[in-house]
Amino acid sequence: MRTWKVTAFGLIIASFSGCSSSGVLEESPPKAYLEASNHLYDTKVGPYCWKNTCVDKAGPLELLKNEKPIKVKANESLSLVIEYKRQPNEKHMAQIQNNHEMEIPLKKNKLKAPSEAGTYYYSYSVWWMDESQKNVSNGDASYAFVLEVK
Template sequence: MRKWKTAAFGLIMASFTGCSSSEFLEESPPKAYLEANNHLYETKVGTYCWKETCVDKAGPLELLKTEKPIEVKANEPLALIIKHKRQPTERHMVQIQNKNEVDVPLKKNKMKAPSERGTYYYYSYSVWWMDKNQKNVSNGDALYAFVLEVK
């Protein structure tokens, strides 16, 4: 009898949490990390819309002005990791150098470090959590930025 009451209570509580207007309980987007050489480096969160809040921040170059670059080896494999139970459904990566933007192809959230040594490379990683039921509706989005120095 006690197990039944516990299970019923759990189902009732689950039904209340499922009625939220947003699937996300956190007040801000999850952190994103760059994995390089078996180490996780935290990225800088830029502009985002999460739950019912949109925050407009400076662009990637301004966000990263005081950040220490992540040191990587030329052509080193890199991975982007977002620690959240629901992963973004759309992603877009851009490399910014000398105010020029170049799309960076990602395969399963992985890329390679640039081959040219000694240069700073700035990146803007944009992600969207698209609604499963409504076409072209985002339940949340975020921009993450990081800077690399190729050694």
């Protein structure tokens, strides 16, 4: 009997705490994926501020040190996909190779793989800026992934 009451109470609380279209509570930023050759690859969530909680994590190189690189072809077209009803309205992409960081331009969440063979680390930072209040973020997140260009 007690378990039933606890479960019912949890369901009632969940119904008032804001659910995504998938019905899962949004306690952390949405997942982001890298799409390459019609396949979605997970990215690693880095530092973020979401629902009044800020989490500090290691930078992209440290986050990705035990991850297998995503193998891509030189100059391959890549896309970034965030599965969330409201897309971020401010984005920044950085590429890191040999301790050298450079900004990578994005066009409609698309980028090209580097033209030279090697291992490249990326940090994709996004913000959901408030549309009615200037310079107010409703959430932000950084995602990291590593590419191996053959």
